[in-house]
Amino acid sequence: MSTTTPRWGRKGTVIMGTVLLAALAFGTTTRTWLNVTLPATDVVTPDVAVSGSDAATAVTAFAVVGVAAALAAGIAGRIARWVIAVIIAVSGIGVAVASYRIITDPLQGAAGAIGKAIGVSSAEGTVAELTVMPYAALAIGILIALAGVWLALAGRYWTTSRRYAPTAEPAAGATAADSAEGTAAPGPDVRSRKDAASGPPVDEIDSWDRLTRGEDPTDPK
Structure with a gap:
């Protein structure tokens, strides 16, 4: 790493920060996003808890992409880092958009769970209440998108280490002696x-x- 790299642009800081954000987005999908109350006349157990992985499968996918891209940035070259920065930004936008859709239409995210419970994707009188997790995923998605910009700016200070195998060079005296021996008759x-x-x-x-x-x-x- 270059000695002129500012503290905010250190490779380890950027990569670990991005990985942490993507991991947090993935972690939200393991929690309950929606508490669904079904009509009591249709099912025995009217209350259904819907996790983020069921309500917004895209959040899980985009979070995994963000983690993989952030880890790849540690060994990528200058041009590849720009591509990875775009991928991270897109994954963050994807997390935010998928979360926002659940926030604006909770029943859409609960359709799968409702179908398993009563056989149809919707029923009159069904109520879906949001937990704090969709809002947290929305905020984290925005931060992941900003992390892509962070990577693009910080990557300008990173240097790519290249190792070359040393080649043995014959000494000048030995070269001259070999040349003389090769040209002279034995x-x-x-x-x-x-x-x-x-x-x-x-x-x-x-x-x-x-x-x-x-x-x-x-x-x-």
């Missing part, structure tokens, strides 16, 4: 060492005999 001593290393010629019979003794026939010894 001397008699060099030729004699090569001839000695190659050893005497080995015919097929000798090779077979050495192979049966468990020796390597290609070994010049």
